[in-house]
Amino acid sequence: MEHLPALSQQRAELEKVWSRWAVGGGRPSAPPPVLHSEATPIPRSESAVLRSEVVESWERSLRTVDPARAVAPSTDRDDLGSRWAESPLRTPVTELAGEIRAIAEDAGMIAVVTDEVGTVLFSCGDRSVRRQAETVNLAPGGCWDEPYMGTSGVALSLHSGRPSSVWAAEHLVQALHGWVCYCAPIRAADGRQLGVLDLSTYWDRSHPMILTTVRALVTAIESRLHTAQSRPVARTRLECLGVPRLYKQGHQIAMRPRQLEILALLALEPEGFTPERLHAAVYGDRSVSPSTLKADISRLRRATDGQIADRRYMLTEPLACDATELLAALEAGDLTTAVRVYRGPFLPDSDTPGIVQWREHLDVCLRTAVLADRNPEHALRLGQRCPDDIEIHEHALRLLAPGDSRRALAAARLHTALRA
Template sequence: MSQRSDLRRRRVRLESEWSRWVPRMKAAGSKPVGVEALRNDVTESWMRSLSSVDPARDSAPVSDGGAVHHRWDGSPLRRPVDGLAGELRGIAEDAGFVTAVTDASGTILWTCGGPTMRRRAERVNFAPGGRWDEQAMGTNALSLALRTGRPASVFSAEHLVTALHGWVCYCAPVHGPDGRILGVLDMSTTWDRSNPLAMATVRTLVATIESRLRTELPRQARPHPEHTGPVSLTCLGSEQARRDGVPLALRPRQVEILTLLALEPDGFSPERLREALYGDRAVTASTFKAEISHLRRALDGGIATRRYALTVPVSCDAAEVLRALAQGDTETALRLYRGPLLPRSEAPGIEEWRTHLEVSVREAVMASDSPEHALRYGERAPYDTEVHEHALRLLDARDPRRALAAGRLATALRD
């Protein structure tokens, strides 16, 4: 209780100092005398940031999502972070943090954490694609660590942007074997969970990543006899997983697991994944673990242990459909949507995702003003009268395709 009271007093004091000095700095364009009560690195960062950042902004600017995905795939930090993914997720969830990894520009490439903290973080775009360099988001731990090359923490109103005054962030830069900063590792949480041990944790994790970078480099330089390319998963209308063009020998249950992990990058607790696969069916723990072990071997160890999540890149047609829909690209979503998700599967988790995909694609078609979208979807949904009626509304009276849509509607109404 005493610690929380101390934190509250510190926050109140910083809020007061922020209200006193930031407006003056913004008006004067220079650092006024008498700011000694605050950390020098913070006030200097305020001054640099005010030329490009409005303290009232509500979230970080966002880079292109697709480009961020490719940047993470090609990042030298990807493999060492993937190797620590289980530990990073466990620490973040147990301690109530959200953890992020950026590139050298300050753009977030990867995050993990519990659902509550993730939602809070996403409100300020503390998520993949969010830009957290000083020019984009002002004073914060990530921008300070990138600028100084040293660990940094920023508490409450030390942040320039007021939307971040409810946060505390602990961050350390990750250096490559040649000394260059490759990015930063950040652990953030609400101000009332501030804990000095968090910085020690960040330093330890960064030291582990840097150690793995040093040993990874020579290993990557050697030819590898095994398949090392990304896994390609087809699960719409059919089911097959390939690596370097070679089919993986997976049983249907393992394809279900791979599909669920591809659709939920944050992963599953063992209990939740088991429920998503079997529902209320009585299945022994050894049977469940055997399926996971077989899939892990097929992926050369590409599944985290503590929390089941993929640690290797997997391209999944269902995930690409969802990504296209999120970007408003109905054309791409329809091109990729070749049928229901794993149509033979009766796993509860797959059935839930199957329904979600079907409803999402249909809603995008019904919201589209393109008759081609309605006609293409209507071919796969012959009994959906509303889709055929939608196509007829969109088609010009002289368009010969009206006959096709009218015929489909008549068939659907008759059946």
Template structure:
């Protein structure tokens, strides 16, 4: 079955399930719904306050959000990444940034997609929190503090059934959610690379926020902090700008981040390639490219990072070590570099998965197990 046929079948099934929930029947009747638990729970919360047949998002403050955007801490990092955000949007998406309330402050996209988005008020001033627009990716990301995808009829409002949306929350240096970065397109453009893209861009915004926070501290020097995302997806940013790294270079960066004392050339090579015959020049070329991308932050004799790298896997491990299961579950985005077959990555992936399962099994909060189960399920669009 072609991808488009699979998407069409999925959309049809969701439309049928949506119809069972919405028409004044008070909810579904019989059988387990073919929707994710977080979507079903959001439907149940939203049906009492949101009309599924409304045609667009309500407007906040008369629709003028220019003063809010001008004074937002998100404006500077978003402006710095404008080229990357516009490039992604021009590929058939609408990009949007909201504040912590779910009000859109900024958008980018081609003329056709922006015009479609404006029809449902997916535009500056539009309110997209759950109380205003029911189930959507922005509201879920704001509510959970985690990346979220909502496809077609998973949206509560019927006017959004032609869309697919990918969102990642934007966290401030203190961990609070400052807003959401969203990439939206028509349902037939659903693509597995959209979520890794939005997560990498959100991480780049967070890195710039972190750098700006460091520069504002008394005595702080200018920084171009590096942030690595390796749970569920893979990407890195330096000084808020995404780095163009090949998969092997991301594996090297991940291994060095997880081994702060460094690795000998022999150990790093074995962790990457195992018993496979790879020339020394190939191995050294990968390390050299990564060193240049990081501004020289890899020591030569023992390969080690010579400056801190913010890493989501390290954040999870630190939370687990501190007994903070809720924090670990909130930060855990999925398996460590799930597409990597490097022996060293596979070993650390298994270690982290076991540690997460042990912590969740010991937890008395069922939502921890539900979240881990969602991440272990097959990926959606």
């Protein structure tokens, strides 16, 4: 990169200014000239200077943040799961996760989504960059608002409500001086700020087009978000991972096992079934009259207030279902959501052919993803739901550091599984 020497010089000059602030205790006697009013990458032709929003952010941050801080603080793990589950950003981000991941991996970056207070809810991207980001807790659960981690792209976007970038020693915390981050706020249809999308990488990979990419991704997320907010909310929720339950408007209702099986199949295949295909999925090779299926569908239609179409069996209204949420998370590579949603096998007591096929599909997908992942939390969570899975417990032990107290839990689970 022919501009790298110039970038290195700019970074060195920024480090000098940072030292006067962070080590010297505040603003220098003569403030540095302000040449930029917007959060844009530092041009090659200009000297390294502090932008006005960086100066103001440093002044605010120094009241609560030690520039020598090594990592961002973490939120409670259980609280993180509920935050992501309840976030309006979860569905649009999950739907676009494949595109976001491809962009981040191709560019050698990490993509991060936070909530409205700067807590990281989702991350993906280049594996080596993600590992480095995890050393400063730029990972799910990390708290990146200004009072916690000082000046960063996330903090500036949360504070100003505008796209921002922070490069090298513009970060107040010295541990972030090797990074550049490009961020933009994500807004609800009514203008409320719901969080921030951040693309981060090493300082020498900075490029002005990255902020344009962030803006485009935010536009795509907001488009899906606003469309989803205008859709009718599902009145019915089916839980079929572990103990099956059906809720209508928050109240549990009794359903026959066969009806739950049919409803689960319809939820997982929104394009629906022909009568012949659904008959095969439900009854297999058993000699069951087509009228039996029609009777089951008729009873199910009454129980769901007519939410099933006549000729091609399919749902006509939104149905919330934990199995479809698991499938969507797996397809998007959102393993944190997948292991949180998974409460057990899909309708575990059913031997219906279509259910058995989906059960094996979901279990193999989730288990394979966890065994390929480097986050011990995912292995521990799945191990809780799969006490007999020796390989999952062994994987958790391999990933946990020697001093991690959770090793005792993984070891105990492995011991129990081996004795079973």
